[in-house]
Structures are given as C-alpha cells and as structure tokens.
Amino acid sequence: xxxxxxxxxxxxxxxxxxLIKLITANHDHxxxxxxxxxxxxxxxxxxxxxxxxxxxxxSADSNPSTMVRFAKQLGYKGFSQLQHVFRxxxxxxxxxxxxxLTDLNESSSEDILDSIAMSAARSAMxxxxxxxxxxxxxxxxxxxKADIVxxxxxxxxxxxxIYLSYMLTRIGIMNRLISVSPSxxxxxxxxxGKNDVLCAFSFMPYSDVTIALVDxxxxxxxxxxxxTDTEVSPLNHGTRLFLKEExxxxxxxxxxxxxxxxxxxxxxxxxxxxxxx
Numbered sequence: 164x165x166x167x168x169x170x171x172x173x174x175x176x177x178x179x180x181x182l183i184k185l186i187t188a189n190h191d192h193x194x195x196x197x198x199x200x201x202x203x204x205x206x207x208x209x210x211x212x213x214x215x216x217x218x219x220x221x222s223a224d225s226n227p228s229t230m231v232r233f234a235k236q237l238g239y240k241g242f243s244q245l246q247h248v249f250r251x252x253x254x255x256x257x258x259x260x261x262x263x264l265t266d267l268n269e270s271s272s273e274d275i276l277d278s279i280a281m282s283a284a285r286s287a288m289x290x291x292x293x294x295x296x297x298x299x300x301x302x303x304x305x306x307x308k309a310d311i312v313x314x315x316x317x318x319x320x321x322x323x324x325i326y327l328s329y330m331l332t333r334i335g336i337m338n339r340l341i342s343v344s345p346s347x348x349x350x351x352x353x354x355x356g357k358n359d360v361l362c363a364f365s366f367m368p369y370s371d372v373t374i375a376l377v378d379x380x381x382x383x384x385x386x387x388x389x390x391t392d393t394e395v396s397p398l399n400h401g402t403r404l405f406l407k408e409e410x411x412x413x414x415x416x417x418x419x420x421x422x423x424x425x426x427x428x429x430x431x432x433x434x435x436x437x438x439x440x
Contacts, residue, residue, distance in 0.1 A: 175238035175245075179208070179252035182245075183367065183393075185237060190394045193236065198395065200225055200233045204249075206369050206397035212249035216242055263413050275411075282411040283418040290406050290419035299423065302362075302388045302402045303430035306331070307438065309360040309386070312338040313352060315377075316363070317370035323390075323420045324364055330428035336435060341376065348372050352379055360386040362427070364420060365398055366408065374398065390423060 176182050186201045193201065203223040204211050210222060220227045227242075234245040267275060306312050312331060316324030321343060331338040342348050355361070361380045365373040374397045380387040387401030394405070406419045 177248060177251075179248055182237070182248050186395050187393045196225065196229055197233050197236055199223070200230060201395045202397045202399060204233075205367070205395055206374055208249050208252060208368065211246060212253040267412055278411045279414070279416075282409040283416045285409040286407070286416040286419040287422055289409070290422060294404065294406070294423070298402055299404055299426065300430060302404060303427050304434050305360050305386055305388065305402065306336065306362065306427060306431040307434040308358075310337065310356055310358045311360075312336060313341055313355055313359060313361045313376075314338055314363075315341045315348070315361060315365075315373050317343045317365070317372050319415070319417065320364035320366065320370070320373075320420065323417060323424050324362075326421060327362065327424040327428060330425060331431070334428055334432035334435075336428075336431060343370075343372055345372050345375070348376060349379055352376055355380075355383070355385060357385070360388060361401075362388045362390070363398055364390045364424075365396070366392045366406075366415075366420075367396075369397055388427075390420065 176185055183205065186205065190198060190201065200223055203225075207222070210219060214222070216227050216230055220230050223230070231242045234242040237245065239245045270278075314324040314328050316322070324340060328338050328340045339351070341351050352361070361376060363373050363377050369391075377387055377389060377398050377400050381400040389396070389398035389401060389403045390406060391398040391403065392405060392407060396403075404423060406423060408415045408417065408419055410416065
C-alpha cells in the first residue's frame with residue numbers, strides 16, 4: 164500500500180518523543196518524498212516550530228501541499244496541528260541539568276550508581292543484539308583503507324570522536340578530529356582527499372555541524388560512516404550504524420557509542436595490519 168494514500172494512525176502523538184517513535188516505526192511505509200521531509204523535520208525542530216509553512220517547504224526542497232500531506236500521513240488534521248508538537252518541544256525543550264538533579268534528590272547514592280550501571284549495560288547489550296555486524300565490519304575496513312579518517316562529533320558525542328581519534332592514533336591509522344566550530348569545520352573538511360573517509364557521530368537532537376559535514380561528504384562523493392540512532396536520522400549517507408542509548412533520569416549513556424568506537428578502531432587495526440603483511 165502506498166505510504167501517501169493511507170494514514171498511519173488515527174490518534175496522532177501530542178509529544179515530541181511520541182512523534183519520533185511514530186516516524187521511526189513507520190519510516191519504511193512512507194514514500195521517498197515523505198521520508199525526506201521526516202528527516203528534515205527531525206534535523207530542524209526549531210525551524211519546524213517557528214517558520215511558516217511556505218518557508219519550511221522551501222527549506223525542505225518540497226512544496227506546501229506535500230508538507231500538509233506529511234502531517235496528515237501521521238494522523239494530524241493539518242500541518243498546524245503537527246507544528247504545535249514542535250512548538251511544545253521548543254517551550255519545554257530538554258530539561259535542564261539542574262532540574263534533572265532535583266528529580267534525584269530522594270535517590271540514594273547507591274541507587275544512582277546501580278541505575279547508571281544498569282543503563283550502561285542495557286545500552287551495550289541492545290547494541291550487541293541489534294547492530295548489523297556486516298555493516299560494522301565494512302565500516303572498519305573502509306577506515307583501514309582510508310588515507311585519513313575525519314572524525315566528527317559534537318555535544319555529548321564529541322567525547323566519542325575524541326576517544327576514537329585516540330585509539331586510531333595509537334593503532335597507527337591517520338586521522339583528524341574536526342572542529343565543532345561551525346565556522347571552521349567545513350573549512351577543515353575541504354582539505355579531505357578522495358580516498359579519505361568521514362566518520363560522524365550524532366543522535367537526537369542532531370548536531371547542525373555534523374549534519375553539514377555529512378552533507379558536504381555526500382556532495383563531494385566522499386565515503387562516510389554515520390553512527391546514529393534511527394532510519395530517519397539526517398545522517399543519511401554511506402555506511403550507517405544504528406545505536407540506541409539507554410538513559411537514567413534523562414542522563415543518556417554513551418556505552419554503546421564508546422563500544423562501537425573501540426570496535427571500529429581495533430577491527431580496522433587488525434585489517435590494516437593484514438593489508439600491510
């Protein structure tokens with residue numbers, strides 16, 4: 164059945180988290196045009212909240228009628244009802260760290276430590292069960308063959324990119340950590356050669372800088388390895404590895420991300436050594 168001719172749900176979600184789950188679960192049932200709009204929407208939640216329908220259609224390289232069709236496909240009566248979800252997200256935004264800590268006032272230090280450890284363990288086990296191993300090995304092979312591996316990560320994933328850079332350097336694989344500064348990152352990446360590869364980390368809410376770097380790699384037809392969370396992620400180029408991190412009291416684990424970074428470095432090191440033998 165065509166994704167453009169039947170509604171996915173009759174009662175649409177009123178929360179941003181619910182919207183993400185709905186889009187992710189029904190990604191394969193959408194037409195290519197609607198999948199493109201979904202990626203745009205999740206990559207630009209502030210624009211979705213504040214811009215007019217005409218402005219959004221232009222930014223998404225679409226048209227207003229298709230944007231309305233996207234909203235109705237998700238079960239909303241019209242685009243304005245969908246936009247309210249993005250506006251509510253903007254008003255509430257992500258809870259501040261202070262409020263997160265306040266929510267833990269009644270928890271004992273032992274409970275907090277145990278809960279963090281369990282969250283990390285669940286992240287690692289979920290990654291182990293869901294990761295497509297062939298894709299992970301292909302990504303490691305591309306890293307091993309690259310002249311330079313360019314590493315991109317911002318916000319909480321910056322530490323993952325730094326760790327992978329450290330591992331690759333110690334193993335003997337040339338790499339370069341890209342600046343998180345919007346004004347510098349694309350200038351730096353302009354130096355990438357045709358046999359280089361971009362390895363980018365980004366999860367919801369996605370980094371504008373990382374999205375721009377992946378788009379630049381696509382335009383230049385450079386290989387890319389995207390470590391992200393869903394099929395509708397705007398990191399949509401090259402080899403894609405999907406991870407889901409668990410959270411405790413809105414503090415998300417980085418265990419799965421660090422694990423895949425360690426795997427990529429070790430596997431690439433083994434493959435590179437066999438190539439040079």
